[in-house]
Each structure stands twice: as C-alpha cells, then as structure tokens.
Amino acid sequence: MDGTLVDTEPYWMRAEIELVEEFGRTWTHEDALQMVGMGLWDAAEVFRRAGVDLPADAIVERLTERVREQLAQHGVPWQPGAQALLKQLRDAGVPTALVTMSIRSMAEDVVGAIPFAAFDELVTGDEVAAPKPHPEPYLAAAGRLGVDIADCVAIEDSPTGLASATAAGAVVIGVPHMLPLDAAPSDVVWESLDGRTLDDLVDVATTKWASA
Structure with missing residues (x-):
C-alpha cells in the first residue's frame, strides 16, 4: 500500500522524525529510508534502540495516528496509474x-x-x-x-x-x-x-x- 498504491512514505518519515526528536534524538532521511517496507513492530524496536522510551505498541499507535492525521489533513496521495x-x-x-x-x-x-x-x-x-x-x-x-x-x-x-x-x-x-x-x-x-x-x-x- 504505502509507496505502491499511495505515496504516504513522506507522511511516515515526518511522523518518525517528530517522534524521535520528542525524545531528544536525531532521525535523518537516511534513517527513515531503512524503515521502508518494514513491519511496524520490527520498526518499533529500532525506534526503542534509537532512544524512544515507549512500549512497542505505543510507538506503532503514535506513528500510525500521526500518518492518519496527515491523510485526513492533506488527502490520500495516489500513485500514478x-x-x-x-x-x-x-x-x-x-x-x-x-x-x-x-x-x-x-x-x-x-x-x-x-x-x-x-x-x-x-x-x-x-x-x-x-x-x-x-x-x-x-x-x-x-x-x-x-x-x-x-x-x-x-x-x-x-x-x-x-x-x-x-x-x-x-x-x-x-x-x-x-x-x-x-x-x-x-x-x-x-x-x-x-x-x-x-x-x-x-x-x-x-x-x-x-x-x-
């Protein structure tokens, strides 16, 4: 879905940067690229190691809700064709x-x-x-x-x-x-x-x- 049907990867990257920076750490574009296609709970463990002091379920919920907010605000960005x-x-x-x-x-x-x-x-x-x-x-x-x-x-x-x-x-x-x-x-x-x-x-x- 993300990246094939809809161009939501920038939404995910924005959500990731905001989350990591909330805990006083830095999350780069290159860091975000490593997460593309990864399962959310696997990704949550990466964020925990990067300093996000939250349970994995909470990380998944926070990221998903932030992306859903952006979808509601900006609309669904469909991929061409x-x-x-x-x-x-x-x-x-x-x-x-x-x-x-x-x-x-x-x-x-x-x-x-x-x-x-x-x-x-x-x-x-x-x-x-x-x-x-x-x-x-x-x-x-x-x-x-x-x-x-x-x-x-x-x-x-x-x-x-x-x-x-x-x-x-x-x-x-x-x-x-x-x-x-x-x-x-x-x-x-x-x-x-x-x-x-x-x-x-x-x-x-x-x-x-x-x-x-």
Whole structure:
C-alpha cells in the first residue's frame, strides 16, 4: 500500500522524525529510508534502540495516528496509474488483495477513499505473526482469496516487500519509489504503474509460467 498504491512514505518519515526528536534524538532521511517496507513492530524496536522510551505498541499507535492525521489533513496521495489499473482488474473480475504492513485501521482509511470496491481482502501488519520479508503476508492473502499463490501477481515498491512476495512464490513486479530495486528479487521492474494495463500483468505472468 504505502509507496505502491499511495505515496504516504513522506507522511511516515515526518511522523518518525517528530517522534524521535520528542525524545531528544536525531532521525535523518537516511534513517527513515531503512524503515521502508518494514513491519511496524520490527520498526518499533529500532525506534526503542534509537532512544524512544515507549512500549512497542505505543510507538506503532503514535506513528500510525500521526500518518492518519496527515491523510485526513492533506488527502490520500495516489500513485500514478494505481487506481486505473485496479479498476481494470475489478472490471475484469480479477480477485485482489491488499497486503500491507500498516495496521488495518489505516488500510481501511485508504481503501475507503477509493471510489469503487478495489479489494476482496486486506492482510495487514497487525494480523500476521511474521511481517515482510517473511512470506506469510502473501501466503495469507492467497489463502483468503482461495487461490494458489503461484497464480498471483504481486506488485511491490520495496526490497522487503519484493522479498516477501518472491519467497511466497508469486509472480513479482517491482515498481521503485523511495528505494532502488536493482538488487531486489523480482520477475520484472516497471518504472511506474502509469499507463500499465491488465494485459501487461498477463504478459508478465504468462512469461514466467512458460519458463517454469
């Protein structure tokens, strides 16, 4: 979701800087980049080591609520092409799941702003035992959709997300946002979702299946 469907990473970074500075420490842009795609409770332990003297649950709550405040204040910043591609998938009857390490309340905020029923299922960071890069989130999504993970196409913007989807066994498309994906596992890397269509997804999937 964050970085692939919506450009919320700047919101997260602002929330992180504010939180760390509240405890008299410094949090740089480079520090924030290391957190992209990380599970929130894993991230909370990083903040605790950086001097944020709060329980992990409190850190997750503080960060999430600050991002939700920014979404309410500034609106949902959609990534180019993301909604159009989702609409094509839905019109064609393709089952879809949102796999995010954000918590459900925030995911529901974002999904609720989409002007059509975009997802059959949501798998969120507060619902899985093992966050990305573990395969569990994507395996859970395929299970809820009632499909084989090998028949799924996953679109991700971070090395952590790509590692999760690849380990699960999906066809994987990388769309870089805040981080380069040159060394991350994927079947193909697209510069953007802008102008991409259902046919493009089918081409990537059939190419992989033909070589398997």
